[in-house]
Amino acid sequence: MAMVLDAFASYVGHMLAQLAADGVGTMLGVSGEIDKMGDKLRDLKNFLADADRRNITDETVQEWVGQLKRAMYEATDILDLCQLKAMERGSCTTPDAGCFNPLLFCMRNPSHAHEIGTRIKKLNKRLDYIKERSAAFNFVNLGSYEDHISNVHISHHGNPSRETVGDFDRSAIVGDKIEEDTRALVAQIMQMGKDVKNDIMVVAIVGIGGIGKTTLAQKVFNDEAIHGEFSKKIWLSVNQNFSDVDLLRRAIIEAGGDAQPPESAKTSLHETLKNTLIDHKTFLVMDDVWNRRAWDDVLKIPLVNAAASGSRVLVTTRDEGVVRGVKAMWPYHHVDTLVPEDAWSLLKKQICSSEIDEDHINTLKDIGLKIIQKCG
Structure with a gap:
């Protein structure tokens, strides 16, 4: 539940930015209501980790969580209605912003804006009541649900904007399975280096969000055999909303190259990354990949054209379609839930x-x- 709120609050924030950019922020006073909705959802999200924890044994908390769920259903119904109205107008046949941002489409149409605005105002009153009720439970603000829950491998979904790093908390590792998986992946990567001399080969870890793909990739990334085999190691947290330029800049820095200014062109960053990797056997980890474009359109050319023979890529993703798209080696490694x-x-x-x-x-x-x- 908290994960849905997290994603929805982020979506509302993105829509607000779009509304402001298109100059419709004051239309019928609706944007103010959308702003309030976003604030309320973020506030409630901070309590929901504790509410989910107590929901198991406390019936009054169960009722409160149920009210919040119903409010969330209403919020998603509002967005669905905007999407339907956008489709009725046929806006999805062209690359119009309204097709991809249905809330923005509705705000551009006064008749729709009035209907949607009325529903949002009613929803805000419900959220006010839900927030007032939360005071009676003395919820502890556990902060970002994703930060706490994904670390214990029990979240089914992830934050599409989260950042990961190559190092990890070794004290948080339990069980023999992750050690076995690490050995198997390292052996696969090292064997590939012997069997295939020229092409950049891709290995994939697949599984639902928060199940431990990142932790497994971190263990492989830090393995002694990997460290001894590759002269350049690059860890990139890709995520759903990656920027081509930012991804290239981070790859250059991770590879030990000179930091490039944010306004650098993609072409010049490609060249800099190639110069940084030339003749180096490189191990690249792309964590949390949602779209094959991060490899095909951004990182593949510099690696293929510059990195030394035997360089390898490890991709973690929730989507087997991504794995097929980047032509990862079969079999893919699937991560299962903990016993x-x-x-x-x-x-x-x-x-x-x-x-x-x-x-x-x-x-x-x-x-x-x-x-x-x-x-x-």
């Missing part, structure tokens, strides 16, 4: 501290396993 005991061990690591005795935590195992089951 309950490993998930419980990981959950304990997240909540144990010097003030909390592990024996006391173990008395809460039944509740912990319910949390694990609920979150998948």
